[in-house]
Amino acid sequence: MKLTLKIWRQKDANDKGGIKTYQLDNVSEHMSFLEMMDVLNEQLIAQGEEPVAFDHDCREGICGSCSMHINGQPHGPDRAVTTCQLHMRSFNDGDTIYIEPWRAKGFPVIKDLVVDRSAFDRIQHAGGFVSVGTSGNTQDANAIPIPKADADKAFDAATCIGCGACVAACKNASAMLFVSAKVSQFALLPQGKVEAKRRVLNMVEQMDKEGFGNCTNTGACSVECPKEISLENIARMNREYLKASVTGE
């Protein structure tokens, strides 16, 4: 396959940046998208140019590092995959592919396709936990039975990999799906109920501070989410927030 790549290049956070065009021949359809990027980088290095910087690590769709906006969609045209799981067979010979970083005020670009997602960490610091110490003397794990349906739903919410595709896809760069996944996981479990009110109030406050947009329920986040996190979580968070604000702590 021969490809024309239009890639966002930006030297650092202060640089203005722009799209640069690269030609790449000999791309195999069996390659993953990131392997295609490796080949491009090898080519750039061989030409003495600076390779394209991008975040990646596990390359099996679970660490949430990779974060490319490919041909107008976070993680590219396939559904329920991360960029690293996207394969070149999803493209055709002669295609032009646009590759851009996540775009959001809350995710400033560090370099090329690498963005700073520490806002997500800070939201979690605000309340993404159950306050339990590691004494080793917590009660027996089977002391509180949890209905399977609740446990499964909590798990589904907890599969969020924090990649930020939800923010990238949302026309408002809203982080509601991410935050609601964490809030939901704990809201569904008895362990999390104790601090449920504080948690949702604090996490939403931090989310707003980070400059993410507001949710307008377009649903783009859930469609593009590699782990298919459901919009139900956003509704649950809205509910939790309402409950917490109306009744107070």
Added chain:
Amino acid sequence: MSVLDAKIPEGPIKDKWTNHKNKINLVNPANKRLIDVIVVGTGLAGGSASASLAEMGYNVKAFCFQDSPRRAHSIAAQGGINAAKNYQNDGDSVYRLFYDTVKGGDYRSREANVYRLAEVSANIIDQCVAQGVPFAREYGGLLDNRSFGGVLVSRTFYAKGQTGQQLLLGAYSAMNRQIGKGKIKMYNRHEMLELVKVDGKARGIIARNLVTGEIERHSAHAVVIASGGYGNVFFLSTNAMGSNVTAAWRVHKKGAFFANPCYTQIHPTCIPRSGDYQSKLTLMSESLRNDGRIWVPKNMEDVEAIRKGTKKPTDLSEDERDYYLERRYPAFGNLVPRDVASRAAKERCDAGFGVNETGEAVYLDFDAAIMRYGREKATVEGEPNASDERVRELGEGVIEAKYGNLFQMYQKITDDNPYKTPMMIYPAVHYTMGGVWVDYNLMTTIPGCYAAGEANFSDHGANRLGASALMQGLADGYFVLPYTIGDYLADDIRTGAIPTDSPEFVEAENAVKERLEGFINNKGSKSVDHFHRRLGKVMWDKVGMSRNEQGLKEAIAEIQQIREEFYKDVFVPGGMYELNPELEKAARVADFLELGELFAHDALHRTESCGGHFREESAEEDGPQKGEAKRDDKNFAYVAAWEWTGDPSNAKLHKEELTFNDIELKQRSYK
């Protein structure tokens, strides 16, 4: 007497840990505030250690090279975590878990450590559930368990195929709580590049801020290395792209002994390489071997026809197939342990029977299982005379319910439909049992420098059982290190903050700068990956699944050669003071190039076969076990701990003799 003192507490094995905890020094809460601890790595071990230490009151500085602690590679663990809870009432106990782990490790682990691991395993589950980790549950609301390779009980707790993720997010949430309180200072996108020793004690690290490129000095009263394993020395492995040995190797070069580097686990069911551009390998859960049959064609003509595409695997009749595991190991069949299954696949592929273009793949076939389940289902559904097609349809439904997500993952990567055509699999490097030598307190041979999780060597011996890595990481981080570190830190309550302007820090920082500038200014002609790939190929071909003296000697020479060329000809574009992934890789590969040599050297010295280490010279010569691994307990029942002397091949060997008081040494047999 060896210089190594494992500091194993006296007394019967079941009381050792309790007694030890009762006797070791404590630091009072007010004094903990005066003590800083650096933790490098935020996976299960590092994350849980940071959180626990901070909860206890220490000031923790945690470092990870990823953009968030949540992305450490523990996140990718699929299967589950073992714990001796005996919820299934199948006779499980701390002793059984201990026994299985020691036996599974082919009797090359330290008994006391393993017993402690089994002892705290139950606490881990309690702890994680309290944190809100959503483990799988039964309809009654209680926790579900499943069975895993090499054991006779159901003790594995799991969260679908994402147990590692859920456990890591649990540890991450515990960290978040402490970060929010200011007790943990988190350094994301920071990589430790040097250990700083002051008066012989570990007192800090030199780290590079990967965003700005700045070299920073960080001091503390103790340093914990929890940076994971070094499987990426093989270039291709199931490890993450960034997984590296640098932190562990840096402490090794500063005086910490490196133990058993040659013990590597090669996992039999991974998706094969598809071409030279391949950047990493993907694991398919071991559970697939419960229903899949592994085979290659019997005849070479069929192999060639399949490679050319003129024949499909489904065209071959039963007679034309070689189910080599069932043939060689009639008792265990396709369910032999990981190391045995891997070696058998390699043996067939080396003989030329590999079924893909690269010649490195065997089939994992679900056809028999589909038809068997289909027929059962047809009977249940009241269709005893169902056609073959109908049976197949029903059977595929059953398989989908069991392995749907794995089949889907396979199809995404390979574009083959595993319901219709057999999967192709091949072994891949997965985990390294070896690591930094630690005593019972998890302290390395450098005072104040600790190692936890996969980075240390202590619990898995020569082979790790499934679902034990998560257990060990969390045991070290939540329940062992936080106690044992107090024993050492109790002496430091009056030390005060460690200054970072001492000559030791300056010197260490300069060394790091010089090293990195060396790469930048080298202006060679080849990329870092070029050398890494070459190293990986040597490691895989000669220090991989089966090893022999000649190959190992060649490997050592070749690695030295590659290393020399690397320093002469590597090209690192970009500058030092910016985000520069190539520079990061260069520093990591430089360390792999040294570790690789020590690895081969260790494999060369250990002329026995044990666990993941198979020496062709040490195989059973006759009898029913002919061709199988032969352990040599008389000469090799020790931990090989290597001391850095300036050159990997001249590393000095220290032996920690392994004594087994509570377990009898036996040959593993799967025939």
Added chain:
Amino acid sequence: MSKSAILKSSIAKKWWMALTGLFLCLFLVGHLLGNLQLIFITGEEGKQAFNEYAYFMTHNPFIKILSYLTYFSILFHAIDGFLLTIQNKKARPVNYAYNKPERNTQLPSRYMAILGTAILVFIIMHMANFWAKMHFEEMPLHKVERTTEQEQVIDAQGTTTMYYDTSSYYLTTKGDYLSVKAFEDQEGRKASGEIRNETEFYDTRSELKVGEGYKDLHSLTLAFFGHDKENEADLPANEFAWLAVILYVLAMAVLGFHLWHGFASAFQTLGLNNEKYTPLLSGFGKAFSVLIPLGFAVIPVIIFLTK
């Protein structure tokens, strides 16, 4: 309530959008039911029913509260929406060079602000055309043509002949009829009654209020959308009735798109999401967003075609 700023937090702002939006949906239903009288009840009866309805809507104290709530909702929905939109734009300072939102969202959801603005413009025009007239301008009053028995003449043959008089009367809110003539100066005679405050009938001699008339919104509306010159209220026919009808129908289409996303979205924002009921609700929302605007839109079309 420490952490939740009931007006400032993103979620609270969204609740207000949802609550005001849903309230306006209710308003739409009421408004449509009223409007449908324009086409479902014909003739004099229809006119009376509609004008009585209009009177009720402007005079009932409970309805007044509702209408203030409606004004507030419209304003709040618009202002809050405007603020949210500004914030949302700021959340993505640099746009994608290449974006394919149609791959992951439905069209209306992406243009709520634009649709909403168009609706706001429509509401302003609509209020200028009807509401403002009803409230602030002199409106024709509801008149009816009545034929009354004037006299009975018995001629020599004993045949009785009835003489009838057909003339205009004002209908009062009490159901009385007051002759229009009484409020008009006749040749050489001053009118005995006077209309004060637009709708109140006074007897000029006794200075007593004898009744209150209905504003004739019905005729106004028919005149606005119809082109019949012979309308009863003697209003000039609207030359641009065709344009008014087209714009009205377009506005209803815009409203439909706005509701297509807005209706179900409001429930999601309020946290009312449930595996069982959400599909039903979103189906209902879609039906609502089609039927309500359609109901509104057919009225002027029918008037245009029949009057």
